Amino acid sequence: xxxxxxxxxxxxxxxxxxxxxxxxxxxxxxxxxxxxxxxxxxxxxxxxxxxxxxxxxxxxxxxxxxxxxxxxxxxxxxxxxxxxxxxxxxxxxxxxxxxxxxxxxxxxxxxxxxxxxxxxxxxxxxxxxxxxxxxxxxxxxxxxxxxxxxxxxxxxxxxxxxxxxxxxxxxxxxxxxxxxxxxxxxxxxxxxxxxxxxxxxxxxxxxxxxxxxxxxxxxxxxxxxxxxxxxxxxxxxxxxxxxxxxxxxxxxxxxxxxxxxxxxxxxxxxxxxxxxxxxxxxxxxxxxxxxxxxxxxxxxxxxxxxxxxxxxxxxxxxxxxxxxxxxxxxxxxxxxxxxxxxxxxxxxxxxxxxxxxxxx
Amino acid sequence: xxxxxxxxxxxxxxxxxxxxxxxxxxxxxxxxxxxxxxxxxxxxxxxxxxxxxxxxxxxxxxxxxxxxxxxxxxxxxxxxxxxxxxxxxxxxxxxxxxxxxxxxxxxxxxxxxxxxxxxxxxxxxxxxxxxxxxxxxxxxxxxxxxxxxxxxxxxxxxxxxxxxxxxxxxxxxxxxxxxxxxxxxxxxxxxxxxxxxxxxxxxxxxxxxxxxxxxxxxxxxxxxxxxxxxxxxxxxxxxxxxxxxxxxxxxxxxxxxxxxxxxxxxxxxxxxxxxxxxxxxxxxxxxxxxxxxxxxxxxxxxxxxxxxxxxxxxxxxxxxxxxxxxxxxxxxxxxxxxxxxxxxxxxxxxxxxxxxxxxxxxxxxxxxxxxxxxxxxxxxxxxxxxxxxxxxxxxxxxxxxxxxxxxxxxxxxxxxxxxxxxxxxxxxxxxxxxxxxxxxxxxxxxxxxxxxxxxxxxxxxxxxxxxxxxxxxxxxxxx
Numbered sequence: 001x002x003x004x005x006x007x008x009x010x011x012x013x014x015x016x017x018x019x020x021x022x023x024x025x026x027x028x029x030x031x032x033x034x035x036x037x038x039x040x041x042x043x044x045x046x047x048x049x050x051x052x053x054x055x056x057x058x059x060x061x062x063x064x065x066x067x068x069x070x071x072x073x074x075x076x077x078x079x080x081x082x083x084x085x086x087x088x089x090x091x092x093x094x095x096x097x098x099x100x101x102x103x104x105x106x107x108x109x110x111x112x113x114x115x116x117x118x119x120x121x122x123x124x125x126x127x128x129x130x131x132x133x134x135x136x137x138x139x140x141x142x143x144x145x146x147x148x149x150x151x152x153x154x155x156x157x158x159x160x161x162x163x164x165x166x167x168x169x170x171x172x173x174x175x176x177x178x179x180x181x182x183x184x185x186x187x188x189x190x191x192x193x194x195x196x197x198x199x200x201x202x203x204x205x206x207x208x209x210x211x212x213x214x215x216x217x218x219x220x221x222x223x224x225x226x227x228x229x230x231x232x233x234x235x236x237x238x239x240x241x242x243x244x245x246x247x248x249x250x251x252x253x254x255x256x257x258x259x260x261x262x263x264x265x266x267x268x269x270x271x272x273x274x275x276x277x278x279x280x281x282x283x284x285x286x287x288x289x290x291x292x293x294x295x296x297x298x299x300x301x302x303x304x305x306x307x308x309x310x311x312x313x314x315x316x317x318x319x320x321x322x323x324x325x326x327x328x329x330x331x332x333x334x335x336x337x338x339x340x341x342x343x344x345x346x347x348x349x350x351x352x353x354x355x356x357x358x359x360x
Numbered sequence: 361x362x363x364x365x366x367x368x369x370x371x372x373x374x375x376x377x378x379x380x381x382x383x384x385x386x387x388x389x390x391x392x393x394x395x396x397x398x399x400x401x402x403x404x405x406x407x408x409x410x411x412x413x414x415x416x417x418x419x420x421x422x423x424x425x426x427x428x429x430x431x432x433x434x435x436x437x438x439x440x441x442x443x444x445x446x447x448x449x450x451x452x453x454x455x456x457x458x459x460x461x462x463x464x465x466x467x468x469x470x471x472x473x474x475x476x477x478x479x480x481x482x483x484x485x486x487x488x489x490x491x492x493x494x495x496x497x498x499x500x501x502x503x504x505x506x507x508x509x510x511x512x513x514x515x516x517x518x519x520x521x522x523x524x525x526x527x528x529x530x531x532x533x534x535x536x537x538x539x540x541x542x543x544x545x546x547x548x549x550x551x552x553x554x555x556x557x558x559x560x561x562x563x564x565x566x567x568x569x570x571x572x573x574x575x576x577x578x579x580x581x582x583x584x585x586x587x588x589x590x591x592x593x594x595x596x597x598x599x600x601x602x603x604x605x606x607x608x609x610x611x612x613x614x615x616x617x618x619x620x621x622x623x624x625x626x627x628x629x630x631x632x633x634x635x636x637x638x639x640x641x642x643x644x645x646x647x648x649x650x651x652x653x654x655x656x657x658x659x660x661x662x663x664x665x666x667x668x669x670x671x672x673x674x675x676x677x678x679x680x681x682x683x684x685x686x687x688x689x690x691x692x693x694x695x696x697x698x699x700x701x702x703x704x705x706x707x708x709x710x711x712x713x714x715x716x717x718x719x720x721x722x723x724x725x726x727x728x729x730x731x732x733x734x735x736x737x738x739x740x741x742x743x744x745x746x747x748x749x750x751x752x753x754x755x756x757x758x759x760x761x762x763x764x765x766x767x768x769x770x771x772x773x774x775x776x777x778x779x780x781x782x783x784x785x786x787x788x789x790x791x792x793x794x795x796x797x798x799x800x801x802x803x804x805x806x807x808x809x810x811x812x813x814x815x816x817x818x819x820x821x822x823x824x825x826x827x828x829x830x831x832x833x834x835x836x837x838x839x
Contacts, residue, residue, distance in 0.1 A: 006750055008781035008806040009766035012774045013756065020777075031747035033777045035756065 053146055053327045055275045060322050063268030064139035124258075131258040135265065138167070138255050138325045145326040149195045157191035161198050164325055167254040168202065177201040199330045207324075207331065210252050211339045214316035217245040218340040222309030226301050238308050245312065246319045253323045265322070272318040306343050313340045369626070373634050386436075386470065386489035387837055388635055390686070393642030394497040394573055394662060395566065395581070398694040398736065400460045402642055403469075403494055404448040405736035405823060406830070407432070410471060414820040416827035421838035426476045428485070433470040436491065440632075443467040443494055452737070452821070457812045464582035466495040466632060475838050488837050493632055497641065498578025501662065502625040503633065503669035505576055510614035511604070514596035517575055520661075521561070525572065525654030525796045529564050533557035533595070542599050542610035551593055551612060558595035570796055571644075571651035573662030579624050591619040633669075638833045640690045641666060645711055646698055646807040649783075654796035660714050663691070667718035670727070688728045690832050691715050696824050697735035698807045699780060700742055700753035704824075706783040707733040713787035730832050735824040739810040743777050752779040757810035765806050772811060781805030 011018045011031050019025030019032045096114060100107030141163060148156035165181055168174045180201045184194055221234075221241050228234040243262070250257045250265060257265050313336045321333060336343070393399045409416060410430040416422040435442040444467070448460035474487045505513060521530035536557050540550075559580045565572040566581065579592060586592050594616035597609070604610045643663065648655040670686060693711040696704055712731050719729050740757035754777045759765075761772030770776065781804050784790060800806050815821045 005782045005804055006752060006779070007766065008779055008800075008804075010759070010768055010770075010776045010778040010808070011745065011747075012768070012776045014774050018777075031745050031777075033754070033756070034744045034746070036742040036744060 052276075052321075052333055056272065056321045056327065057143055057146065058275055059268045059272035059318070060139045060142065062271040063264045063266070064322060065136055065143070066264070066267075128258040128260045131256045131261045132264065135250065135255045135257055135261045135323075138253065138323065139268075141167075141325045142322075142327060145195060149192050149327070149329060152190055152192045154191040154194075157194045158185055160326075161185050161194060164198065164202065167325065168206075174202060174205070177205065195326070196330045199326060199328075203324070203326060204331065206252060207320075207334075210249050210316075210320050211334055213245065213248050213252065214313055214320065214339045215342075217241050217316060218309040218313040218343065221312045222305035222343065224305075225308040226305035234304075234308065238312065242312055242315050245316050249316065249319045250323045253325060255323060265319070268322040269315060269318045272322055273314065276318075309340060309343050310336060313343070369630070373630060376630075376635070386491045387834065388491045388493060388637045389833060390633070390636040390639040391492060391494045391642070392497045392500060392639070393694070394644070394659075395462060395464070396647065397497065397642040397644040399494055399496075399642055400448055400463055401452075402640075402692075402694065402736040402826075403443060403492060404445060404452065404460060405821065405826060407445050407469065407471065407492075408449060409820045409823065409826060410473065412820045416830060418825070418827040419831045419838075420835055421475050422827070424478065426478060427838070428474040428476065430471060430473045433472050433489070435468055436470050437468055440466060440468045440493075443469040443492065445469060452812045453815070453817050457814070459812060463494065464496055465584060466493065466499075466628075468493050473834075473838065478839065488834065490834060493636065495628075495632060496578065496582065497666065498576075498581060499628055500578070500633075500666045500669040501576040502578045502621075503629055504665055505621055505625055506629065510610075510617040511599050513576075513617065514599055517596040518598060520575060523654075524794050525570075525658060526565065529570065529572075530561045533561045537597055540597055540609070542597055543605050543608045546607060546609050546612035550609065551595075551616075554595045554597065555593045569651065571647040571655045572658045572796070573648075573655075576665075577620055577624070579620070586624070590616050591623050594620070636686050638688045638690075639670070639686050640692055640829065640833060642692050642694050643711060643714070644695065645693045645707065645714065646695050649710075649790065649805060650798075650803065650807055652795040652798040652803070653791055653793045656714065656790055657794070660717065660791075663715050663718045667715075686727055688730075688833060690829055691718075691729070691731045692829055693731075693733040695735055695807075696733040697738040697740045697757075698755065698810065699733075699783070700755055701824075702753050703783050704733045706785065706787070709787040710783065710790060713791070728832075732825055732828055732832075734826055734829055736826050737812060738822040738824050739813045740778075745777055745779060754779040757813070760809045760811055763808040765800070765808050770808070778808060780807050 011033060013020050013033070015030075017026060017030040019029035021033070021035055025032075092114060096107060096110045099110040141160060144156065145160055147153075148160055161181060162185065165178050168178060181198045184197045184201075221238050224237050225234040228237065246265060246269065247257060247262065250261075255261070255265075317334065317336065317339065391399055391403055393402075408414075411432070413427070413429065421427050432445070451458055451460050469492045471490045471492065472487050473490065474485065477484050477486050508516075518534075520526065521534065533554070536554055540554075562575060562580050564570070565575075577592075579586065583592050594613045597613060599610055604614055641663070643659070645656075645659070648659045670689065691711060693707050696707060699707060708731060711733065715731060719731075740755040743754050743756050745752040745754045756775060756777045758772065758775050759770040759778065761770060763770050765778060765780075768776075783805060795802070813821050
């Protein structure tokens with residue numbers, strides 16, 4: 001038998017042998033009573049959701065998991081879309097009829113092309129739908145993870161972790177992490193802890209890969225901008241790099257964005273950048289400006305390069321935030337200075353090795 | 361076997377629920393709890409907080425500032441007493457403040473919450489009418505009787521009364537049953553004597569020192585108008601077999617048992633219980649903890665029986681289609697302010713353990729169930745005591761006159777810092793043993809009662825997690 005817990009007891013506050021808060025007290029009080037004014041936590045089982053996570057979820061809602069609401073603009077676009085498709089259909093029918101009128105064999109060929117086009121279109125559309133559904137599911141998983149973690153929900157956590165493991169089933173490099181997570185899911189462990197274990201084991205290597213990808217893109221962009229002869233060239237290059245980076249990030253996290261998925265993703269990223277006020281997550285705007293200022297004093301082109309690099313890294317980080325299937329909780333969301341420290345290196349030449357990461 | 365009268369009963373319920381549906385009836389919120397669990401205080405605080413427009417951070421509609429105002433409406437059911445909110449509020453204020461008198465009957469009150477909805481096409485004004493129905497938890501224990509015959513109930517009650525915790529209390533009553541012949545001629549005098557002893561036993565079990573939960577029939581403790589009527593003058597008697605000889609004592613008891621069901625249990629079920637949409641069950645776990653493991657085991661049984669009530673009458677096909685169901689049930693351990701908040705998790709864990717059987721049983725009920733520790737009115741503040749090398753998490757309040765702890769007796773005026781002891785980390789540990797009415801020295805904790813806090817007249821008193829309870833119970837209707 002272990003020793004007995006402390007006995008219940010009481011001290012009257014008007015007792016002379018007791019010191020209460022700051023009131024005058026006897027020389028050697030029997031007990032010192034210190035009032036506590038901290039509010040009682042509203043719900044002890046719930047962890048507070050942090051600001052950054054709310055921002056990410058808001059961004060996801062405005063793109064990836066936007067509920068289709070009937071708005072006036074949507075109504076107008078629907079009408080226009082219908083008219084355009086009717087016009088295209090009419091044009092195609094006229095074309096094939098015209099071909100048949102000229103020569104039957106020409107008509108046959110036209111028909112064959114039409115069928116080929118249709119089959120291709122259906123295939124592309126199916127792929128798009130599957131891709132969008134997949135991207136949406138990842139975003140929903142993110143929200144569900146945040147909820148399960150906040151509520152410390154055992155059942156939901158187990159289900160979600162199962163889904164996440166299934167998402168990365170086709171990645172041989174995650175085999176060990178997946179096994180670890182599955183072991184944890186079988187053990188007696190609370191929902192919140194299980195989610196944390198998963199984040200540490202499974203998400204960390206994937207995050208590092210994504211950060212490497214962002215660093216590489218930022219480096220390429222800043223270099224090319226610094227040496228490109230024409231302004232229009234680096235605009236095109238930056239745009240292409242950003243699209244490529246966003247796709248790559250989505251793919252690494254298990255999504256497979258097609259064209260439509262990319263549009264939705266872009267809206268979420270745009271919303272995230274707008275919500276976070278153009279500031280890099282975890283960085284101050286000041287720091288970015290100072291970094292730029294020092295670089296630009298050395299060379300105008302270098303300064304532009306750094307600025308474009310910052311932009312790329314910034315977009316990459318937003319893409320990371322909205323594509324990640326679970327919120328950051330154990331790890332801190334990375335900031336620009338962590339993924340691309342070379343942009344702040346006070347005008348030194350960018351380090352030659354690519355993929356350097358700020359996080360240890 | 362379901363007969364024609366059961367069918368009529370069922371059809372009446374369905375007609376009523378359809379009527380409720382088309383008349384745009386309010387959300388009916390049931391508030392119950394075994395006596396002394398703090399129903400009246402909970403209700404008074406809930407209404408006061410809503411009407412005064414207090415900030416309730418966890419109630420989403422309140423946190424988002426969408427609640428315009430809340431007002432009391434005339435009580436809709438003419439045959440049901442109104443909940444005397446104003447009186448209770450008055451008794452909680454002023455220098456001679458005290459906890460409101462406990463009510464032993466059903467009461468109802470209608471609230472209208474005007475709010476702006478945040479969903480759908482833009483903001484729009486709407487209102488939610490909540491009918492709060494307050495009834496003694498003992499009545500819930502009557503509902504499972506609807507499916508039990510007299511013989512079954514007798515057997516179960518006798519078995520329950522022979523447990524070590526209850527045996528000394530029920531001794532007199534059981535002694536009167538010795539040598540009783542259930543087949544003897546019905547005799548009013550004998551029936552009355554046995555019933556009186558049985559009632560006395562039920563009353564003693566509710567005493568503070570024992571803090572046992574009650575056994576049905578619940579109306580025996582608060583008979584009201586029915587006192588002395590045959591419907592309340594019966595008791596279980598040992599039956600040799602299920603066959604009951606007509607004209608015998610057993611037959612008379614059985615007939616009265618059926619009358620109790622017909623005149624007490626069924627009307628309550630039909631007029632009130634079957635119409636509820638949401639339910640909160642308040643549980644005074646602290647009194648049971650003060651008393652000992654046997655009281656806790658008893659409370660667990662009572663809660664399981666309560667849960668059985670939520671299933672009662674759900675078996676029929678007709679009912680499952682047409683009758684509205686209670687879709688959310690909240691079990692709340694009240695008086696959480698008697699503990700430092702660091703112990704609230706443990707109190708919740710204990711309540712969870714207490715209700716585990718009940719919740720497992722709830723699968724067929726199809727309701728969302730949650731468990732929280734709350735204090736509708738917070739009578740204490742928190743503090744830390746450092747004494748003799750120990751640091752204790754304590755609470756400061758004015759203990760009621762006559763409360764004792766650690767050899768100290770309070771006068772109801774002085775403030776005191778109270779360390780009530782530590783609840784065990786493992787909730788199962790509290791069920792070990794079958795001690796009851798433990799002396800203070802034998803228990804690892806002691807919860808004293810505090811006087812209500814002094815607050816400005818009309819202003820809502822501080823609360824603990826009342827907002828979370830509200831969010832669970834009505835939050836979705838304020839979306």
